[in-house]
Amino acid sequence: EIVLTQSPGTLSLSPGERATLSCRASQSVSSSYLAWYQQKPGQAPRLLIYGASSRATGIPDRFSGSGSGTDFTLTISRLEPEDFAVYYCQQYGSSRDTFGQGTKLEIK
Amino acid sequence: EVQLVQSGAEVKKPGESLRISCKGSGYSFTSYWISWVRQMPGKGLEWMGRIDPSDSYTNYSPSFQGHVTISADKSISTAYLQWSSLKASDTAMYYCARFAVGVVTYMDVWGKGTTVTVSS
Numbered sequence: 001e002i003v004l005t006q007s008p009g010t011l012s013l014s015p016g017e018r019a020t021l022s023c024r025a026s027q028s029v030s031s032s033y034l035a036w037y038q039q040k041p042g043q044a045p046r047l048l049i050y051g052a053s054s055r056a057t058g059i060p061d062r063f064s065g066s067g068s069g070t071d072f073t074l075t076i077s078r079l080e081p082e083d084f085a086v087y088y089c090q091q092y093g094s095s096r097d098t099f100g101q102g103t104k105l106e107i108k
Numbered sequence: 109e110v111q112l113v114q115s116g117a118e119v120k121k122p123g124e125s126l127r128i129s130c131k132g133s134g135y136s137f138t139s140y141w142i143s144w145v146r147q148m149p150g151k152g153l154e155w156m157g158r159i160d161p162s163d164s165y166t167n168y169s170p171s172f173q174g175h176v177t178i179s180a181d182k183s184i185s186t187a188y189l190q191w192s193s194l195k196a197s198d199t200a201m202y203y204c205a206r207f208a209v210g211v212v213t214y215m216d217v218w219g220k221g222t223t224v225t226v227s228s
Contacts, residue, residue, distance in 0.1 A: 035214045035215070039153075044203055044221055050212050050213070086152075096155070096167060097143070
């Protein structure tokens with residue numbers, strides 16, 4: 001099983017700042033199979049990034065994804081108040097998917 | 109509008125059986141898989157398994173294999189998650205999600221979730 005480890009667990013930043021969230025895999029993951037999701041309290045997760053770097057429909061361009069192999073990054077260039085939420089990375093496996101444990105992005 | 113509509117909240121006792129549902133609309137139901145994801149109170153997302161509604165082929169996480177059953181009825185565009193004997197530890201929110209498999213993979217449409225509470 002591929003384990004995804006996200007860091008930091010909690011990130012405290014102010015609106016307007018840049019956020020960098022990390023997702024590290026226990027073994028190599030195809031970039032095509034790495035996605036990022038945002039979840040706000042009381043809501044279902046929302047797809048942000050797929051294929052490691054492609055934005056989903058309607059996602060603002062302040063969100064970007066990068067990385068390959070075992071190291072992937074979600075960057076939010078300038079934080080808006082609505083961006084404070086929990087973020088999860090997820091990888092697809094032929095027989096099993098896994099999620100990272102999440103990074104909580106909170107207002108400083 | 110593409111959407112997944114999940115069945116309502118459930119309150120059950122340990123040992124009881126349960127089936128929750130996820131109905132797709134606005135797209136070809138057999139062109140995408142359906143994944144199920146658990147979120148225990150205050151915790152993160154856990155992938156449980158998925159089904160290809162076109163042929164009912166399933167994959168399960170080892171953590172859930174044998175404890176839940178995922179099924180689908182393509183004639184009514186509905187996927188199911190069922191338990192034969194609930195435990196208190198099954199108390200959680202359960203989400204279904206449309207899963208695209210191809211050159212890239214992603215879960216792009218999510219249901220609002222079904223809350224399951226298991227308590228004596």
